[in-house]
Amino acid sequence: MTEYRLGEIEAQFAELIWEQEPISSGELVKLCQKKLNWKKSTTHTVLRRICQKGLFQNKDGQVTSLVSKDDFFAGQSEKFVKDTFHGSLPRFFAAFASRKKLSEKEIKEIQEIIEKNQNRNSQERGS
Secondary structure: OOOOOOOHHHHHHHHHHHHHOOEEHHHHHHHHHHHHOOOHHHHHHHHHHHHHOOOEEEEOOEEEEOOOHHHHHHHHHHHHHHHHHOOOHHHHHHHHHHHOOOOHHHHHHHHHHHHHHHHHHHHHHHO
16 A cells, blocks of 8 residues: 555645545635635645645546545554554554553454454455
């Protein structure tokens, strides 16, 4: 997956697009004026920059994402684990769980994720 980096302003802007897409560039200008107190030129500058990064496109005045919010944050998470824990998800999880008590609901959700991956791995080996 391509590595995307967003500054704080770009992240706020991306969040607005993901929440509203598809959105016309005119409506995006109005939304940014209301929510971020931006001028039209600021919105267009940040939009152009974020489109150049390959996250969004502005085609015929319609702004849509090329990378979903979930895919973006999954990539950010993978990069964090790679950079901080040498790519070891178990090391990341151990560090996280040692500082935060997991609720029963969280434990169940994690177990379901593990089971889902075990089943997927078994199916791939059997194919």
